[in-house]
Amino acid sequence: DQQVKQNSPSLSVQEGRISILNCDYTNSMFDYFLWYKKYPAEGPTFLISISSIKDKNEDGRFTVFLNKSAKHLSLHIVPSQPGDSAVYFCAASGSNFGNEKLTFGTGTRLTIIP
Amino acid sequence: GAGVSQSPRYKVAKRGQDVALRCDPISGHVSLFWYQQALGQGPEFLTYFQNEAQLDKSGLPSDRFFAERPEGSVSTLKIQRTQQEDSAVYLCASSLLPPPSTDTQYFGPGTRLTVL
Numbered sequence: 001d002q003q004v005k006q007n008s009p010s011l012s013v014q015e016g017r018i019s020i021l022n023c024d025y026t027n028s029m030f031d032y033f034l035w036y037k038k039y040p041a042e043g044p045t046f047l048i049s050i051s052s053i054k055d056k057n058e059d060g061r062f063t064v065f066l067n068k069s070a071k072h073l074s075l076h077i078v079p080s081q082p083g084d085s086a087v088y089f090c091a092a093s094g095s096n097f098g099n100e101k102l103t104f105g106t107g108t109r110l111t112i113i114p
Numbered sequence: 115g116a117g118v119s120q121s122p123r124y125k126v127a128k129r130g131q132d133v134a135l136r137c138d139p140i141s142g143h144v145s146l147f148w149y150q151q152a153l154g155q156g157p158e159f160l161t162y163f164q165n166e167a168q169l170d171k172s173g174l175p176s177d178r179f180f181a182e183r184p185e186g187s188v189s190t191l192k193i194q195r196t197q198q199e200d201s202a203v204y205l206c207a208s209s210l211l212p213p214p215s216t217d218t219q220y221f222g223p224g225t226r227l228t229v230l
Contacts, residue, residue, distance in 0.1 A: 004156070006156075032216045036221075041223065042223050043118070043205055043207075043221030043222050043223045043224055044157070044205070044221045045221070046218045046219070046220070049216070049218075051216070089156050089157070091156075093216070095213075095214055095216075099145070099162045099164070099169060099170055099213045100145065100147075100209065100213055100215070100216060100217070100219065101147060101159040101162055101170065101173075102147075102149075102157070102159065102219065103159070104149075104156030104157045104158070105156050106154070106155055106156050107156055
């Protein structure tokens with residue numbers, strides 16, 4: 001049972017435009033959400049996070065939006081740059097789980113077209 | 115300072131062999147996690163250590179998988195009698211603070227295990 005879902009395996013965006021990556025979750029016990037970025041042959045790198053008490057968090061070109069009622073979050077990257085080409089993973093954790101173990105989605109491969 | 119390191123980066127094993135995968139977390143980090151990433155999938159939680167104590171091993175797929183962190187720093191994931199379905203990238207992550215913090219997990223580059 002996939003508790004965190006990323007339904008788009010891939011996405012191509014023109015350089016300078018906005019990239020929007022989507023994520024859905026099913027477990028209502030999740031209260032902290034993260035996005036990780038992964039380049040080939042490297043481990044995931046933390047990008048941005050959001051607590052369930054917020055609906056938006058912004059860090060430079062990256063903004064994460066959370067819609068708790070819809071159990072949906074999205075990552076906006078604007079403007080998109082060639083170096084943003086990578087696989088993006090959505091992840092979630094819950095404060096009632098006893099530790100910070102992350103549940104990941106299957107990832108979305110983002111390609112920025114120059 | 116140095117990030118999380120893992121060794122070996124690549125491991126090929128014949129079915130039935132035992133393997134040991136090593137993780138060196140960031141110095142001083144209390145929490146250490148192991149994840150398994152199968153091809154085309156996201157990482158999946160295996161086990162969690164707080165210092166030397168293994169507090170959660172709910173994600174270990176079978177009793178062939180064993181992890182330890184005896185001195186609260188370096189950790190080893192051991193897989194006995196490897197099977198083809200064990201082929202995956204094994205990721206180690208560490209974070210500075212114990213729960214209930216939501217401290218960032220820093221990942222190592224992973225060990226790619228291929229079982230023939």
